[in-house]
Amino acid sequence: MIHLDNTIISDDIRDSLFCCDLEQCKGACCVEGDAGAPLEEEEIALLEDYLENIFPYMVPGGQLTIKTNGVFDYDVEGNFVTPLVNDRECAFVYYETGIARCAIEKAFQENAIPFPKPVSCHLYPIRIKKLSSEDEALNYHKWPICKKALEKGYKEKLPLYRFLDKALIRKYGRSWYNRLLKLLE
Numbered sequence: 715m716i717h718l719d720n721t722i723i724s725d726d727i728r729d730s731l732f733c734c735d736l737e738q739c740k741g742a743c744c745v746e747g748d749a750g751a752p753l754e755e756e757e758i759a760l761l762e763d764y765l766e767n768i769f770p771y772m773v774p775g776g777q778l779t780i781k782t783n784g785v786f787d788y789d790v791e792g793n794f795v796t797p798l799v800n801d802r803e804c805a806f807v808y809y810e811t812g813i814a815r816c817a818i819e820k821a822f823q824e825n826a827i828p829f830p831k832p833v834s835c836h837l838y839p840i841r842i843k844k845l846s847s848e849d850e851a852l853n854y855h856k857w858p859i860c861k862k863a864l865e866k867g868y869k870e871k872l873p874l875y876r877f878l879d880k881a882l883i884r885k886y887g888r889s890w891y892n893r894l895l896k897l898l899e
Contacts, residue, residue, distance in 0.1 A: 716897055716898070718890065718893060718894055719773075720850060721851070721890075722750055722845070722849070724849070724854055726853070727854050728873070728875065728898045730854055730867070730873070730874040731872055732866075732872065732874040732876070733866040733867040734750045734860075734866075735861050735862040736817055738862035739859055739862055739863065740780040740813050741814030741815055742814070743860070744801060744815070744835075745803040748790075749787075749789040750789075750793055750834070751795060751796045751804060751832050752794065752841070753794040754832070755798060757829075757832050760827075761786070761818070764827040764829075765780065766829075768827060771817035771820040771824075771826075772805070772806060772807075772817040773807065775805075776804075776807060776808070779797050779799045779805040796832070804816075808876075816831045816835060833881070837881045837885060838857045840878060840881075842850050842880075846851050
């Protein structure tokens with residue numbers, strides 16, 4: 715375990731080689747699983763405020779789910795998550811050339827909203843677990859659907875923490891990330 719400020723970082727994050735390969739997995743992390751992506755409370759407000767700008771990028775099933783149930787749901791532990799369409803894909807998924815992609819991220823890329831996809835999606839396969847009001851544990855979520863990402867990470871010799879540099883900086887800041895690099899390299 716690596717301790718940095720109020721975070722405890724799993725050794726797997728240091729030791730794993732990883733690089734998403736959407737051509738191979740087809741965005742399965744947006745479709746598979748038993749709950750939507752974790753959401754921070756402030757992200758719910760952003761989604762509600764900018765929903766009309768995200769809607770054009772969503773598929774009809776996702777739009778209907780959001781209209782019916784709102785922009786968030788709860789997982790079995792009572793945490794905020796994105797809603798699912800028919801207990802399967804995230805309501806914010808759209809498909810491009812057979813690959814599941816994020817309508818929130820697409821709206822951001824098109825300058826329709828001022829924020830990218832939820833931070834939990836940006837950080838995946840790292841999952842954050844709240845330990846207290848200030849402390850968090852960062853763990854690598856191992857999932858067979860990411861097998862090709864492990865193969866590509868190995869081939870490119872890309873550590874998970876390097877692959878997720880932008881997401882980690884978004885969540886914890888440049889200074890935190892630079893100190894992380896000093897601890898890991």
